[in-house]
Each structure stands twice: as structure tokens, then as C-alpha cells.
Amino acid sequence: MGIKMSDRGTLNEPRIQLDLFANRPLSADLVDALAEELVWRFDLDANLAGFIEACGDDPVLAPALERWRGMRVGSSYSLYEYLAVAIVLQNTTVRRSVQMMQALFDRFGSRVTFDDRDLCGFWQPEDLTSVSEEELRQLKVGYRAKSISRIAKFFAEGQIDALSLRDRGREETKDELLRLYGVGPASVWYILFEVFHHYDAFDVISPWEQKIYSRLLFDSELEAADVVLEEVRKRWGPWRMLAAHYVFEDLFWRRRNQSVPWLEKLIRL
Template identity: 45%
Template sequence: MPSGDKILELDGANMDIDLTSGDTEWEPGRRRQTMLWKGERLGLTYENAGTKSRPKVRVGVFSGKKLPPDFIDELRKEIVWRFNLDMDLSAFYKDVGNDPILKPAIRRFYGLRPMSPNSLYEYLIIDIVLQNTVVRRSVSMLQSLFEHYGTLLEYDNKRLWCYWEPAVLAEAGEQELRDLKVGYRAKSLVRVSESFAEGRINEFDLRQKSAKEQEEALLSLYGIGPASVGYIMFDALHRFDYMKNISPWEQKIYTHIFFKMDHEKHLVPVSKMLKRFERWGRWKGLAVNYAWENIWWKRRNERIPWLEKEIRL
């Protein structure tokens, strides 16, 4: 099938921060991704099995044991949620699709939707290792956690790590984690894991709550602040109108993308940015995301000097 006919590239991770670590691997037309679901460690493969007009994803499930039909059915529903496959983007395209900034991005990323292949707990772990460091070290920290607490699965001729249950990190304790060079993040990792292990936060309950309640619950977790909440609200809870925090490095990039200015000459204030984004109303988070992905995609083919300076790997 010609690649131009695909609606889903299935390259999962964002173009910018690719925290590709032990649990997933991509090759053209095929993504492998492990999943810890209802206590089972699964090896999944995702393949494009449709067309632009009739999109379809085929998922292969590898497991050490025979899985009953109702397990598979629940798994299917979970995958549909995580990848946000039921989302209807037509209203978004109709409402803001003629915006000159968004038009080329929508053409390029037609069908793209906020999603996360991970559970909420796993996403929080990723957020914590991303904090206040460079991507290289985040990857190294996550890899180290996999090697000490994860399970190595072999399926489909590959070996990939699978996440651990929250209780495992909760019981590991702060010092043991510090020894893995995660630094002061050890405390956050333990405390967030405890919150899940003790049932004080539950992903499935949280999905049913209002955006405000979700935000409060997430912020109450130790080590989770406005930046992490922003990513989770968007990717994991599919609140694509949530847009509160703009970090300094995002502010620099937005200054170029949305205001066509050099941030070194004039850094546009966050308040002004938020006001500008209001033009996209309930679509603002999604609109910003499309433009964001677009600039990273462009970087693959052409040099963007102002952007290069902002990248730390």
C-alpha cells in the first residue's frame, strides 16, 4: 500500500521528545510495544490495515498464556482509549482548518490525535524522569528502572522491556532508587507509586471526572507539577483544550511559530500567547500541537537554525 494512503503512520512517539526506551520499537509499518494490563505482560504489534478513508489498525497480542475473549475485548477497548481512536476530528478541521498556520500542519498530519500508549502510571513515571534534565539522561534513567524492576519479554523476534506494578517501586524505597542514579526524583517515583499501589488514585475513575477534578488529583501527587499535568491532560486524558502552562523553552519556540519573531530579540510573554491561542477556542491545545509537530517534522528535511539551538539531547 502506498504510504501516502495511510492515515496512521503508527510511529507513536512524538517527533520531538522521543523517549524511545526499552518498551517499544518502530519500523516502517510496524510498531512493537509491551503492555502490562490486568496483571498480564503482553507483547503487542501494531500494523496499519486500512486506508485514509477506511482507517484500520491491526493489533497482534503475544502472551505467555491463553487469554479469554472478555480479556481481549477489554484490551481492545483500552487500546481504543489510549490511542484515542474514537475521536472525531472533523469538527476541529472544519472550525480551524483554514487558519494559515494550521492548514499545512493538518494536511501533513491528517488524522493525528492526542494519545499515549502508556497507562497513566507509566506516563507519570516518564514525566518524572523527564524533569529538569536532558533527554539522554531521562532515557538512561528509564532504562535503568526497566532493568531493575521491569520484565524482559521476547516476542515477534524482539526483546522488549515491560513495565512493573506500582507496588514494586513503592517497596523498593528511596535509597535503592537513588542508587540507580535517578537523583532526587527517587522520592517522587516512590510516592507516586505508593499512591497507585494504595489505590488513592485510579486511572479509570479519573477518566470519568471533570477536567478540574483531574487536574487537582494529578497536582496532589508528589513530584507532579503544572508541566507534567499539561502533558498528561492532553496525551493521557485527551483534554485537548487544556492549555495553562507554557515552559520557557516552549515559549521560545512558540515565539517563532505563532508570532514569527526571534525570541532572542523579542520573547513573547506567556499571557499574550494564551490570549492568542483563545482564537482556537476549545481546540487550542490541539491546534498548538499540530503546529508544534509540524515544525519538528520540517526539521527532518531542512535546517532550522533557531530551533537547533534549543535542542538538548
């Protein structure tokens, strides 16, 4: 199925038009369920009043909030799909992550054509259960083949209930995700925030992010990780990951219009 979402509103009266493309008629129930799922995935019913109330005056955040008021964080991916991406992002450069993802899509994805677009649909966990690790390695995913294979099996066997995790707390969800082979602290924190919308999911920082936050918060090249985390906690409390995301997005948006020399050095493709 093809899904197209278009902006049809204003900042104060937001509206999204949803167009669905399918090769069979869709029941009203299915369409409703789909809309509801999209509301969850893109966090459309988020109430950000508390966030603006608590953090709106922060000098680091204010300019970003000004430009991005109303921005939500979500993911178009299901939990399984996000995990596939997270595994492929580990311990490598973006360029190779893209290459690995493309190889997986070419082999296991389904081509979807709609609205003058030619896209690739995700595979299902079941599609990988009969695929050997060796076959995956031939797609140049390296040692990640083991994680990809075991996670697919885990989902296919129903050993994790992605939907019920939406109603549980952050720590419980974290522990559940850490049961997955190949999923460690870095992947977990991204997922807690982007997939499960825990706005406070910021207790781990990777080296490249550490350098960026050192600049943004301390105007220095490198502060210790625990110093950065403590500062973020003090500044933004339970909203710290959401606030950090606003600041991060704003930084990369600025980079599109004007060069940010210190940032260029930190980005490797």
C-alpha cells in the same frame, strides 16, 4: 503480553491490525477488553470534525492539518506509567532522562521478547513499595527518588482511581493529579492532554516551548508567556492543545527532511 499494531487501511478508511503475543491462550473477552483499552489510549474513536470545522482555515494550522489529517493524540502508557516518565523528565536534559529510565527498567522492568523484538515491560507500583528511596537514588535519579517512591505508594494503596478520572472534567482531574507529590503544573498539562485527551489543556507553557511558539506564531525570538497563551486561546479556543500539537509535530517532521536552523539551537540532547 506483546502488542503489535499495524496500519492496514487508508486515510479515508482507516484500519488497524492488532496482533497479540502471549504465553497462554487469551479469552475472547480479554481480547475485546484489550482492544477497547487501545481505542481509548490512542483516542481512536475521536471525532475531529468539529476541530477541522473550527480551525481548518487558520493559516498557521492549515499546512499541518493538510499533512496530518486524522492524527490523534494519545499515549501507550497507563496513568502511572506516564507519571513515571514525567517525573524523570523534570528539570534535566533528554539524555539524562533516558539514562534514568533505562536504569529503572534494568532494575524493576521485565524483559519481553516477541515478534523478533526484545523490549522491556513496565514495573507495577507495588514493585516499588518495599524499595527505599536510597536504593532508588543509587539508580542516579537524584531527588526524584522521593517522588517516584511516593507516587508508587499512592497507586499501590489505591489512593487514586485512574480509570474513573477518564469520565471526569478537566479541572477535577487536574486537582486530583496535583495531589501527587512531585507532580506540578508542567506535568499535569501534558497528562491532561496526552493521557486524558482534553484538547484544551494548554494554560501553562514551559520556557523551551515558549520560544518555539514565539517563532511559529509571532516569527519572533521570544514573546511573553501570557501573550503566547492568549494568542493560542484566541486562535484555537477549545481545540488549542490539539492544534498546537499538530503544529508542533509538523515542525519536527519538517526538521527531519530539512534543517530548521533556529530550532536546532533550542534542542539539547
